Amino acid sequence: MSRQAPRHRLRPWGRAARGAAVMAVLVGAGMPAVAEPVAVAARFDGPTTRYPHGALGDDVEFTTLTVTMDSGAEVSVHWARDVVFEDTVPLLADVDGDGAPEIIVTESHAHQGARMAVYRVDGEAVRLDVATPFIGTRFRWLSRIGAADLDGDGVVELAYIDRPHLAKTLRVWRYDGAGVLSPVAELAGLTNHRIGDEVIEGGIRSCPGEVPQIVTADANWSFVQFTTLEDGALRTKHGDPYRGAESLADALICE
Numbered sequence: 001m002s003r004q005a006p007r008h009r010l011r012p013w014g015r016a017a018r019g020a021a022v023m024a025v026l027v028g029a030g031m032p033a034v035a036e037p038v039a040v041a042a043r044f045d046g047p048t049t050r051y052p053h054g055a056l057g058d059d060v061e062f063t064t065l066t067v068t069m070d071s072g073a074e075v076s077v078h079w080a081r082d083v084v085f086e087d088t089v090p091l092l093a094d095v096d097g098d099g100a101p102e103i104i105v106t107e108s109h110a111h112q113g114a115r116m117a118v119y120r121v122d123g124e125a126v127r128l129d130v131a132t133p134f135i136g137t138r139f140r141w142l143s144r145i146g147a148a149d150l151d152g153d154g155v156v157e158l159a160y161i162d163r164p165h166l167a168k169t170l171r172v173w174r175y176d177g178a179g180v181l182s183p184v185a186e187l188a189g190l191t192n193h194r195i196g197d198e199v200i201e202g203g204i205r206s207c208p209g210e211v212p213q214i215v216t217a218d219a220n221w222s223f224v225q226f227t228t229l230e231d232g233a234l235r236t237k238h239g240d241p242y243r244g245a246e247s248l249a250d251a252l253i254c255e
Helices: 245-253
Strands: 022-028 039-048 061-069 074-079 083-085 092-095 102-110 111-124 125-131 141-147 155-161 170-177 182-190 203-205 211-220 224-228 234-241
Touching: 022 125, 061 102, 061 111, 074 083, 074 125, 083 245, 092 141, 102 125, 102 141, 111 141, 111 155, 141 170, 141 203, 155 182, 182 224, 182 234, 211 245, 224 245, 234 245
Parallel strands: none
Antiparallel strands: 022 074, 039 061, 061 074, 061 083, 083 102, 092 102, 102 111, 111 125, 141 155, 155 170, 170 182, 203 211, 211 224, 224 234
């Protein structure tokens, strides 16, 4: 698995806040499908400068999440005010275990900062399913890592770095299958993004016969870190010295 792509690219399947208006709009549809529509790709649209944070290198964020279905139809979720998508690319991952992917993003509120959100395909629309709380302060961001069954219990966890330039804290939440996210564990001293960089580094290393490992850097960008979830706690260990972005990209590769 390689590091995450720069902003604005498509990511193929392979991975309502108070005071904000969200709506789902059918952009283009073909003939009705017999089977339930499945998301196969997603992108951000609707560039805006209404939230000039600049964590990802410029003042442009996005108002719209557009999802492409396996039928070729596209549906969009649009934040008309208060909230923007402050992220590189949407991440597709099967969060609820039904075999079809959900869409994981970071979005930010004008006054409350960032949160991680999960959107799902619902018929011929896409809707907000569940989200973590907003951080609580404007211009405070989180960089999402990914989703996997980190502890082997059959339930998917989602991971992100809370304020990768300040708090540098890994947080893990569990999706319980009923549309609820519950906090599981946290660990300080880790990061995966530097201010102004358009790429989020690292991810989740899932190799056959091994427990999934969260791959980040340590807080000082000195070492590659491998973190696992065991018995409800996060445990981390040093890998090789960090020598640039390829260090984390290489660490994601299964040998």
